[in-house]
Every structure is written in C-alpha cells, then in structure tokens.
C-alpha cells in the first residue's frame with residue numbers, strides 16, 4: 001500500500017545527538033532564542049545554529065519553514081533542519097512545519113527535537129500528509145520510508161493526543177489512495193471490496209446490488225451504470241458510536257466518467273478517474289471515525305457506477321423515474337452525477353432517517369469556472385448548519401465558499417415532457433446542479449451539498465499534499481462530527497490536537 005511514515009513519540013535523549021544517523025530537525029522561534037536541544041546542536045556544530053538563525057534571511061522565513069544544514073560538522077547526521085516555529089504555534093503553522101519536514105527529509109529516518117513544543121500532533125499530521133506518495137504502480141518504489149521519532153518532554157501525553165489526529169491522517173490517506181487509483185483497478189466491485197474491509201474496524205457495511213436497487217426503484221442511478229460492464233452498487237457504511245439519529249454522508253462514486261453517449265473530448269479524459277472523489281471522502285471520514293472510535297452515529301452512503309457509452313447505455317432524450325417517483329428527462333448523459341446522487345439522497349432519507357445530511361461530489365466543471373481550485377462550492381438549506389461547516393473548514397484550512405440557491409435557478413430545470421431535465425444550461429452550472437439535488441432533499445432535513453470538482457485532485461503540490469488527490473474534506477468533516485455530532489461535544493474551537 002501507500003508509503004506512510006511510522007511516527008513515534010519518545011523521551012528526549014540529547015546524549016546520542018552527535019552520532020545519530022539520518023536527518024535531525026529542531027525548532028527555533030522568530031527571536032532566535034535556542035532551546036536546550038538547539039543549544040546542544042549549536043555546540044556540536046560550533047555555532048552553526050546561531051549563525052543560521054541570526055542571518056537576515058532567518059527573520060524573513062514564514063513560520064513553519066526552515067533551512068537545512070547538509071552534513072553538519074560535528075554530527076554524524078546527513079542533514080540538520082532548522083524550522084522556524086514558535087513554542088505555541090497556530091494549527092496551520094504547526095502543520096506547515098510538519099509539511100516542510102516531509103519535503104526536506106524525504107524518505108530518510110528523522111529525529112525531531114520537539115521538547116516542550118505545543119501542537120506536536122499537528123506537526124506530525126503535516127509530516128504524515130505531505131509525506132504521502134502514491135507509488136503502488138511503480139515497479140521501483142524507491143527506498144522504504146524511514147521512521148520519524150518526535151522527542152518530547154511528555155511523550156505519553158503527546159502520543160495520546162496524537163492518536164486521534166493520526167487516525168484522521170489515515171482517513172485522508174485512504175481517500176487519496178482511492179481517488180488516485182486508476183479506473184481499471186478501482187472498478188465498482190473493487191471499490192466495494194475495499195469498503196467492506198472497514199468491517200475489520202467495526203464499521204457495519206452493506207452492499208446493495210443492481211437487482212436490489214431495481215426493486216427500490218433507483219432507476220436514475222441504475223441508468224448511469226447501464227452502459228458499463230461493471231455492476232452498479234450502493235455501499236452503506238455505518239459507524240454506530242452513539243444512539244442518536246445519524247449524520248448521513250453521501251458521495252458520488254463514478255469510478256470513471258466518459259460522459260457516456262454525450263461523450264467527453266479525449267484530451268484530459270483521464271482525469272475522470274477521480275470522479276469518485278465524493279465517495280472517496282465519505283470512505284476516508286468513515287475510516288477516520290472508526291479508527292479514533294468517535295462517539296457519534298454516522299452513516300456513509302456511496303453510489304458506485306461507471307459512466308460508459310455502449311449499446312446498452314442511457315441516451316440523450318431518455319426519461320427515467322427516480323426512487324422518489326419524480327421523472328427525469330436525461331438531456332445530457334454527462335450530467336450523470338446528479339442522477340446517482342438523487343437516488344442515494346432519497347434512499348438515505350427513507351431508510352437511514354438522518355438528523356442531517358452532507359453530500360460530496362465532483363459534480364460540475366462549472367464549479368471550477370466559478371471558484372477555481374481553491375474552494376469547494378457549498379450549498380445548504382440551513383444557515384446555522386452551513387455556518388458551522390464554513391467555520392470548521394476555515395479552521396482546517398480547507399477552502400469552502402457558499403453559493404446561492406433560489407427558485408429562479410430551479411426554474412431552469414423545467415422539462416416539457418418530464419418533471420425535470422438533468423441539465424439547466426451553461427449559466428450557473430454548479431448552482432443548477434445543486435438545485436437538482438435539492439429537489440430530492442426533504443425540507444426538514446438540514447443539508448449541505450459540496451461540489452468538490454476543483455479541490456478533490458490537483459495538478460500541483462499543495463501545502464499538505466503532493467500533486468494528485470488531496471483528500472479535501474476529510475479533516476473538516478471529522479472536526480464537524482466532533483463539534484456537532486459527538487455525544488460529548490467539544491466547544492467549536494481548535495481546542496488542542
């Protein structure tokens with residue numbers, strides 16, 4: 001599987017610092033004042049730390065970034081990393097420091113002198129997330145990742161605080177692996193199998209096949225998969241960490257989107273291997289909740305389909321009846337995500353009876369036109385819930401921007417022959433897609449729709465992810481569950497961790 005560093009929290013032991021191999025890292029604040037470990041390293045290197053941290057360039061370093069002294073004299077280590085970080089850093093700065101370490105140390109074994117630093121778990125999170133690499137299909141996988149050891153004044157306390165944080169990192173990694181996986185490997189069947197493996201963590205997993213979905217009347221979802229050799233599936237994952245009515249997380253899981261008969265252009269079509277990004281995030285959150293044994297009741301539901309053109313594929317002009325009973329005129333087979341989601345949303349409300357619902361989907365190219373790659377589009381029917389989501393995303397550093405819903409947009413979905421069309425035209429394309437979904441959400445269910453087309457996977461490296469799948473949303477949704485749905489809710493702040 002993926003390369004993930006093993007991370008340990010150990011007592012401080014400065015004696016072997018001269019002989020330790022691999023990479024060593026230490027933190028220094030803006031004032032250049034050296035802590036105990038840094039002073040020891042300064043002596044070993046005959047003042048190299050003092051020189052580096054009194055240089056003019058040091059003061060200009062953003063917090064969380066640093067410099068490397070290669071083959072430092074007086075030490076056996078290959079490299080000594082000095083990271084600018086205050087003793088009580090903010091969440092973002094702590095993660096940035098960890099991400100810097102991941103870039104600077106690569107695969108090398110790493111000793112991090114963290115002494116009395118606060119937020120060590122967040123540094124570790126940054127290290128884990130930025131150190132991720134998807135190498136499953138490389139014959140030469142490169143060197144195995146060296147372990148990272150954080151030397152802390154109170155290692156047991158730090159380890160206990162880090163455990164739930166690193167559980168979320170594993171959730172993010174699970175999402176990224178799924179999203180990065182090519183579509184010939186991650187078929188609908190393989191996807192379901194990987195979700196069934198969550199049973200080992202105590203998640204109840206149910207897989208509905210095509211006959212079962214036909215009996216339920218999920219004809220909109222089924223229409224999308226009709227042209228594919230891979231069978232459509234609905235996977236329901238339940239984490240019962242409390243007895244309250246659950247939060248439902250619904251994900252679009254189009255394992256590959258050719259557009260169907262309304263075929264996409266060839267250039268860039270390979271990117272549509274990430275069209276299951278919404279389902280990937282749902283899976284990652286479920287894994288995180290299970291690993292940290294969250295005291296919340298959450299049900300993840302993902303519609304797994306492949307959108308292919310073939311002799312059995314749905315065609316433009318087809319009319320299908322959704323599980324809700326409303327009929328849909330399919331005018332563009334490439335607007336398939338909403339056809340999948342409408343039936344899964346309805347199933348969720350009828351069967352799961354959720355207290356609230358969040359859906360995620362790489363739904364529209366129009367979302368990228370509107371917000372680029374920096375923000376997911378956020379839609380909601382409930383201002384309080386939405387406000388809490390937006391603040392949580394802000395805390396986690398995951399871009400999210402609220403977009404409008406209104407009757408006039410809904411009117412754009414009117415069909416002359418059915419209850420609605422599956423497209424609303426080019427103007428406001430992300431909004432009309434959201435309006436389509438809203439027709440399948442009951443008024444009394446607080447609901448958030450996240451169009452993650454722009455943020456699920458990136459062509460460039462970002463702060464916490466190398467290029468490719470980001471896992472956007474796992475951190476925010478995990479924190480939202482903690483703040484709003486756990487039995488003993490935390491205050492809605494970035495408490496510790």
Ligand code: BES
Nearest residue numbers: 275332334335362363364365366423453
């Ligand atoms: N999966 C695509 C949206 C998408 C585009 C995601 C680019 C990520 C990157 C979706 O199924 C789609 O094809 N949407 C169409 C809708 C249109 C036909 C109304 C689109 O955005 O062009």
Ligand code: MN
Nearest residue numbers: 257334335336
């Ligand atoms: Mn499409």
Ligand code: ZN
Nearest residue numbers: 254257275337
């Ligand atoms: Zn799609």
